[in-house]
Amino acid sequence: MDIRAEFEKYSFDVVDKLFSEFDGDLSKMTVPEQEVVRIWRLEADMYNGGFMQFFCNWGYENFVETQKVLKKIEAVKSLALITECEKIISKLKDDDRVKALWDIPKYLPEYITEAEDNRLNELDELYWTNVDDIQKIAYDVYLA
Template identity: 30%
Template sequence: MLPDDNRIIDVRFDEQGLLLRQTDGRVLALPIADTSPLHKATPEQRREWVLTEDGRGMNWPALWPLAPDGMVSVWAIEQDALYEHALARLQQVHRDLSALPPDERELVALWRMEAGINNGGFMQFFCNWGEETCHLAIEALGRVGAQGTRQCLNDMLNVAAHYGETEEMVSLSDLPGMLPPDERDRPYALDQAFWKYPESLAKAVVRHYAPRVASHTG
């Protein structure tokens, strides 16, 4: 079954969290975080959910604004599973990224990109993982068709090229000051553009990699 065909057909709550039954018979069990509006919602409010257009996400309009893929999204859950698989394989090869097959290398690079930029911005990602991983993530974004995110990351890398002009050891917070004056706001602007997610990256990643990983492991 292709990812797009596997929809949510039943939703239940239990003491642990949320249970989503899908077309293929699988049930996804999701804990509800203490910070989630669902944690404090009444039973009546919890029942007031609506499915996204593709049937693979859920929104609660009375609790928070509608999200295209849903505030609970099967796309995001399946993307996380792909990332976890790739990271587990990386551990098995003693963190030697070059020892992984191409699909798994790209998934690791995409995970590093999202984790790094969402946690501390592009420069945190770049300083933690370097130019090679950045280029690998750019290639992967092109492969999955996430052209808006790819352009954003490519622009970030072009800005980072200015930082290679000095051999001084500086802290991450000092790096923007090393740019020309008219470029100093550029890193934050690009981070903001990335955080808006120009397209559904989870959907693009799952559509491209899920069938490929399944064919390798099945």
């Protein structure tokens, strides 16, 4: 089996375990399992809807913890990409209208320039080029 596919299967198994054994409580998993869940969240959402989907689905705390995982596994390009994305969207962090994470896309256009909006799209597209080959790196860290 291709190592990328093997890690992907493993990550799905770990996410299944999160719900089947721990009722979705990430804190009950081992640290490596938590890290795998965070990688799964990042990969699944970034490739599905981009950074906004990843951030709005999982929140700031997950974002910070995912940054730590990317640093640990040395996925430095992906780390830089998501960090730049968060910096752009953070302009509305003090907006009282933002009651839920999915309010961010609703009000973000009021805070960012067209160039910043274009940059968010560019960063998503750059991520989609698989800049770090996270599946391979993660295989080497968690399964090899």
